[in-house]
Amino acid sequence: MTARRVVVAGAIVADRRLLLAQRSYPPEVAGMWELPGGKAEPGESRESALRRELREELGVEVTVGAALKESVALRHDLVLVALRAHIEDGTPRAVEHRAVRWVDADELRRLHAEGSLVPADTAWVPELLADLAKRPGPS
Numbered sequence: 001m002t003a004r005r006v007v008v009a010g011a012i013v014a015d016r017r018l019l020l021a022q023r024s025y026p027p028e029v030a031g032m033w034e035l036p037g038g039k040a041e042p043g044e045s046r047e048s049a050l051r052r053e054l055r056e057e058l059g060v061e062v063t064v065g066a067a068l069k070e071s072v073a074l075r076h077d078l079v080l081v082a083l084r085a086h087i088e089d090g091t092p093r094a095v096e097h098r099a100v101r102w103v104d105a106d107e108l109r110r111l112h113a114e115g116s117l118v119p120a121d122t123a124w125v126p127e128l129l130a131d132l133a134k135r136p137g138p139s
């Protein structure tokens with residue numbers, strides 16, 4: 001049996017906005033928006049993988065929190081998981097992506113409705129909308 005590799009993606013919400021990144025490749029999804037992240041290396045924890053990927057892709061340092069409930073099978077050997085993350089240092093910039101942007105609940109709904117989200121990520125929309133509707137708690 002092939003070991004399942006995990007793709008970890010970061011759900012970063014601040015001031016009732018979610019950070020999205022626009023893919024630059026491959027052609028099928030170039031121009032669509034996703035949660036930034038990437039594949040965990042063998043033996044690497046999901047949390048370390050997400051910290052590494054967000055450092056490489058966005059130039060930010062994050063702390064990693066709880067996972068979103070939905071995980072998505074991308075292929076028989078690849079599963080996509082989203083972890084909540086909080087930026088501790090840096091301002092996100094598109095190092096490997098075409099662009100990054102902060103979206104509120106209405107913008108997320110609109111991107112979803114027009115088919116501009118990477119298909120697998122649509123599974124997270126209800127949970128992300130719930131996160132965006134929450135008042136920030138005491139930190």
Ligand SMILES: Nc1nc2c([nH]c(=O)n2[C@H]2C[C@H](O)[C@@H](COP(=O)(O)OP(=O)(O)OP(=O)(O)O)O2)c(=O)[nH]1
Pocket residue numbers: 007008009034035036037038039040074080118119120121
């Ligand atoms: N990072 C990320 N990848 C996603 C999301 N949704 C989704 O279907 N994917 C897919 C696209 C790719 O097939 C795979 C992750 O690829 P990647 O290109 O971001 O990761 P990586 O840098 O580790 O990959 P690679 O260059 O080694 O191929 O997961 C998402 O929200 N974030």
